[in-house]
Amino acid sequence: MGDRTHTGSGPWRVLRIVGLVAALLVAAELVLQARAHYRYGQSAFNMVASETMYVRHEATGLRLLRPNRVFGGVSQVIESNEYGLRSPSIDLTRDPAELRIAVLGASTVMGAYAKSNADTFPALLEKRFEEATAGARVRVINAGMLGFTLREQRILLEHVIAPLQPDLLIIYPGFNDFARYCSGGTEGKPSRPSRDRLPTISLPGWVLTVDILLKNTVSIRDAPVILPVASEAKRVDADTLDLDPYRSSLLELVQSAKSLVGERVVLSTNARSFSMAQDHDTQMRLSETARHYNQCFDLANLHRVYDRHNGLLADVALATGVHLLDSARRVPADPRYFTDASHFSPAGEKLMADFLYGFLRENRLIE
């Protein structure tokens, strides 16, 4: 690959070509945004109309749904209540005969792929109670929010859920706290000398092109079987992770929950679609999204990260005397129950609701 001077033209030709490339890329992005709007009712167009799906909650700074809206497309409809949750409207004053359950968590609780609010497992749980118990009214509040870490779940609990006076809390923590292991966060990682840098521009979060391209091509970039992933510099050994920050956040959340509802707290482990019992190719396929969001882990280390955190959830449940729902064991690692690595399919939402219903009954948490 040598080089030689080409007989061509000047800077405006270069600018014209660069401009055309930029126009083509923008056009492709517009098509993707239009598709997203059609299917989910959310896209960059919402920003233009000042009707973004998410807004900052004034009191807490949390990123919640825009209250009392319906965001809908052909694939999914999300209805928000007055608190910015994907949940039916709830009165601050409660009927004495009513029993309130709040399910706290992240996108899995919120129902990342649930077609409507009624298809999320908290809503299905409420439906189970309605079918089974005539007379006593059970309300299940879906307090799951996309992207929430344990810290954000605790803030939501203390500032938004607590005033609703729930009788029972179910915590399904989700995986968002794992992100810091790969995204340059220092918590949980051995310390290294750091560099101060001027801030740089990166693609805004709403750009779909890169995200869609990367999400759908994880397998192309996969390193060979058995072997450590991509760049060694990025590889993180799950066994060396310091889980103390996670434990602290979890303890704070559980203590906060206990101070609100006493011992009536259920702490769940996190289920996932891929397991060591599956053949390697199946694991790789099912874990694609997890590996996309946790790029510093290869498959073996990803299993260890999930297992270590689930082990920690069980330890904390035991140590704090709350109920442990071992969803990781009870929801089979089967693609029928998951849409991706960790979010439930319709069958998974139903299975989870059934498990929860049975668990609450068995443990006499709901009489």
Place this chain on the structure above:
Amino acid sequence: VIETMGFQSLHFFVFMLGAFVLNHLLRSHLGMRKNVLLLASYYFYMTWDVAFAGLIALMTAVNFVAGRGIARSGTITGKRLWLAVALIVCLAVLAYFKYVNFFLDSAVSLLRAVGLFVDVPTLQVVLPIGISFFTFQSLSYTIDVYRGQQTQCRSFRDFALFVSFFPTVLSGPITRSRQLLPQFEQPFPEDGRRYVDGLYLTIRGFIKKILFADILATHIVNPAFSSPEQLSGGFLLLAVYAYSFQIYMDLSGYTDIARGSAKLLGFELPRNFDYPYRAVSVSNFWQRWHISMSSFFRDYLYFGVGGSKRGNVYVNLLITFVAIGLWHGAGWNFIAYGLVHGSIVGFERWRRTSRRGIASDRTGWRLAATVLVTFQIVAFSRVLFRAEDLQSAASYLGHLVSATGGLFPLSLLAATSLAVAAVLHYLPERWIWETRDRLVRLPGLVQAMLIGSLCYTLVVFSGGEAPFVYFQF
């Protein structure tokens, strides 16, 4: 999250576009144009590291003052004194940041070997990005002034721009002051061809980096060097060759982007590679590989210690190649890498002077065999370069020759990437020129569509990050 302004980042695209437009708009205002480029260069470096921009400023000031001192000094002693000041400051800074822990560890090991046990903690030293490059680039000016090969630069701003010039500051090519400083004084070149060439070079650099270097690294080289015990000898052998193409595509890709960016701004940087794996000897390889670095060591160290004129030429060669090895990293494996190459280059020199065969006279299959043998030497010696340390290198080679069974997890993607990299390297250069000329003659919209498709392809294969290998040097 992209935290730095890597060449693959959106920020670099915006930055480069801004620099390109401003540079063009200010083409009639030479001084203003240089001011903007100087600010842009420091800004660029500070998106990587704010504090060490001060180190670049220090190198700039020391060498500028030393150059002026040498030029104004009436005596050879005075000139030597100024040169010594620049050498001591620059090399001391380089030694501290790059080698202090290596020297401390080696000293501790040596003391332990003679029965003295001392406990020296490892220092938490952050390596300034590009230190090897900007140190040598600035120092070359002072040495050239001392030797009378470069006139004193009278503008501190021009000299500061020369040292910090953003296309070269992170990983070269190490550009001599006589190559770049005069260009700062010249009016803006109106030769429009260079822009298309610049764009082409930049795109070619990205292709080399992402479609070859990164794929080979991810799919063959990193796995092989991480877990040689699990793999078959065949795969480990393939990884040796793959690494040669990975590192070539990585550094030459960077160089292409640097040269392309400079061309877009109206400056010419030197070529850094000349089909290195077509070399007919190891000596010839060093005339083709990382030319700006190897010629630096030739001109400033090899000739400095006597070259073939003073002292023992073979010792001088060994000193030079050990220094080249150490320049790449602080480790005994790099020293061993330098010793191997120094010894072979010395042997080749001895053969030439003994008139026992001149490889360059060969043609046909004998030429091909010579090229093949040279490539084997280069590729296998790079195990020392790629491995973490000497022990890992020995272990890798041990597994390579003794492995029975083991896995051969070669993906179609990696095999294709390696095959295409090899074929491109040995294709007649004329074919590559013709292909490029055909591409740049296509209508603008077609070119834009091709480049747009390429952008998507690069995103798919890059995964968004993977720094250039030479950033660590």
